[in-house]
Amino acid sequence: MKKLITTVALFAIALTPIVTAQAGPAEDQKALKGYFTKSLAGKDLNDFGNGVYALDADARSQWEEIEEFPPYEIALDTGSELWDKKFKNGKSFESCFGDITKVRAKYPYHDEAKDTIITLEGEINKCLTDNGEKPFKWKKGKIAAVSAHIAYAGRGQKVNVQPKTKKALAWYNKGKNFFYAKRGQLNLSCADCHVYNAGRKARGDLLSPLYGHPTHFPVFRSKWGSLGTLHRRYGGCNKNVRAKPFKAQSDEYKALEYFQAAMANGLELNGPGARK
């Protein structure tokens, strides 16, 4: 009898699903917000979509003045023209995307069948190639202009990225591991600046917090003197720690974008943005 009970007990334990040690995106975001509530006490977390301008009052007043007549306005006009322009086959971006006000909030998302992350820029170029047009370059110029036009039309909508399936979570974890891994000659992880030292300065610049990071892209950076995509910025950040950058729309950066978007869940989309 004792042997039977023991056998049954062991069998039951063996059948119990093993709970994974890695927490899910919702728990991760909660922990992140909890961390910033302490490390950046007194700052309004709901404002973190504005990055460093949620942290420094003087910088914010300068940024608000710039926003009265933002430098990305020229690109918005270009993006609008490109959006309206018909392809050689008579179709246009609207044929691929539909109602422009609903586009931005869809991305990025995980495609279960293809098991990849679909990004806004990826879809812009897919629309072009699907309709016999030449794709744009990935990081700046026309693709950024169209992305900006779409982002502007989708302003105010909330980020809704919820990795649920096993495959989606694998991409989420790939991005999360990238974010927290050390890299480059300076041996820094994204987290070193954007979690553990958010709100502090690196040389003359304030470090922005991970929470709310990607909502304002594409971004007009004064340093670039032009509009650039999220993956353009990733490359620059990697170069800053003297790591070889990955290619725009590579799996690494797509996973990173997916992770960052999941961490910004619930925040308002506010692209395009203007930054230093």
Add this chain to the structure above:
Amino acid sequence: MAKSTIKLRTKEKGGKIQVKALITHPMETGIRKNKKTGKKIPAHYITDLEVTANGKPVITAEWSGSISKNPFISFKYAGSKSDSVTLTWKDNTGKSDSLTKKIGEK
């Protein structure tokens, strides 16, 4: 009508008239080289800029290649809400553009 290279915004602020303008222009210095051909990209920048209010000059500027691409200018002058503001630019290739707006006009 060809699209203007000038975006002009004016408003009354603190008893003065604030003027902000964003101009689309490459402002090429003439020093940069084409990375593929190795040849210098020819200089193409605004040389003269003038803003008038009701025909009277408010700002006259002599610019060069050191002004950045798609220049943004912002200033205040002592004027009145009923003013009509005109911004004109001329560049080293002889091209020019001009835009007129009434104070507060979109």
